[in-house]
Amino acid sequence: MLDKRLLVCADLIRKGAKVCDVGTDHAYLPCHLILAHITEDVTAADVNPKPLESAKRTIAEAGLSGKIKTVLSDGLQKIDPDTQDIVIAGMGGELIAKILFSCLWCRDPQKRLILQPMTNIPYLRTALYREGFEILLERPVSERGHFYTVLLCRWRGEKKEVSRLFSLIGKIPECGTPEGEQHLWYQIGRLRKIAAGLKAAKDPEKRQEAEQIEALAQEIENKLKSRKTETGEKK
Ligand SMILES: C[S@@+](CC[C@H](N)C(=O)[O-])C[C@H]1O[C@@H](n2cnc3c(N)ncnc32)[C@H](O)[C@@H]1O
CATH class of the missing domain: 3.40.50.150 (Vaccinia Virus protein VP39)
Known part of the structure; x- marks a missing residue:
């Protein structure tokens, strides 16, 4: 049920x-x-x-x-x-x-x-x-x-x-399940889409925001990759 x-x-x-x-x-x-x-x-x-x-x-x-x-x-x-x-x-x-x-x-x-x-x-x-x-x-x-x-x-x-990164992904990186990994890739994709939209803007503040969001996406990706290295899987 x-x-x-x-x-x-x-x-x-x-x-x-x-x-x-x-x-x-x-x-x-x-x-x-x-x-x-x-x-x-x-x-x-x-x-x-x-x-x-x-x-x-x-x-x-x-x-x-x-x-x-x-x-x-x-x-x-x-x-x-x-x-x-x-x-x-x-x-x-x-x-x-x-x-x-x-x-x-x-x-x-x-x-x-x-x-x-x-x-x-x-x-x-x-x-x-x-x-x-x-x-x-x-x-x-x-x-x-x-x-x-x-x-x-x-x-x-x-x-x-808490940091902006923690607010976005919380304790999901610690769960270590395939669903957790999918969730994080989904977040990376979502953040990169937002960043791409902001990058095209004329306003320099928005372009700066795009860089910050891209950096967050990269941080999540690095977390995922380092987890795979720790568990012996290929990057
Ligand atoms: C979408 S349903 C979720 C049902 C179930 N918990 C689930 O996750 O499938 C949301 C329910 O929360 C109730 N609700 C909304 N505000 C509430 C409040 N302040 N106190 C108690 N129940 C509330 C609504 O009446 C509704 O029945």
């Missing part, structure tokens, strides 16, 4: 944890967590009544009524602060940041935050560190021609500025 994106989210949840899926919509993830025996304590939450109705239908159809709590909640406002693993998937990076940063009890290094942004990923990475969170790892996923990344995060308690 789950797509690859949500399967990766499920895989990052700790066995037996008290879980909340924020913005659950269809509640596929909570149903999977129970059916795959990952946890027995999961809440499916959504801010809108219609998706929550849809969640209740999926839960009933899966024979899991009474086993999954459903809560109408804006972000984490009505969620039990004892929740250990929080999933926020399928939303824009800015909304994910807003939901997370307005919850005080999430600022606990014991909690795990599993975040899957659809847009504004560089913004989310930067904002997480600025606010005092950290990314433990990232799992890139490609599905139906789209690239996604799932961020496993926790409260760090120390605010930090």
Whole structure:
């Protein structure tokens, strides 16, 4: 029932944890967590009544009524602060940041935050560190021609500025999977396209920006090549 994106989210949840899926919509993830025996304590939450109705239908159809709590909640406002693993998937990076940063009890290094942004990923990475969170790892996923990344995060308690390069690729170079490599090549291609567009501009500031973007693309390419050398593969 789950797509690859949500399967990766499920895989990052700790066995037996008290879980909340924020913005659950269809509640596929909570149903999977129970059916795959990952946890027995999961809440499916959504801010809108219609998706929550849809969640209740999926839960009933899966024979899991009474086993999954459903809560109408804006972000984490009505969620039990004892929740250990929080999933926020399928939303824009800015909304994910807003939901997370307005919850005080999430600022606990014991909690795990599993975040899957659809847009504004560089913004989310930067904002997480600025606010005092950290990314433990990232799992890139490609599905139906789209690239996604799932961020496993926790409260760090120390605010930090990240580099522009880190905001673009986060911890993807560390994941070492073929999907991670594809993701990075995709980023290189995207950056080079932007740089090519800016290079043609008359404005010297734009041409300077093109050089900076090209340098970022080159840095990512160098990272990829050095990783291959480390693992003994040919450049
Ligand atoms: C695109 S769906 C994602 C569903 C599922 N999490 C997934 O990744 O497939 C986004 C859901 O987030 C819900 N949502 C949007 N803002 C929210 C908020 N502030 N708090 C809780 N849920 C929210 C929407 O109602 C919608 O059901």
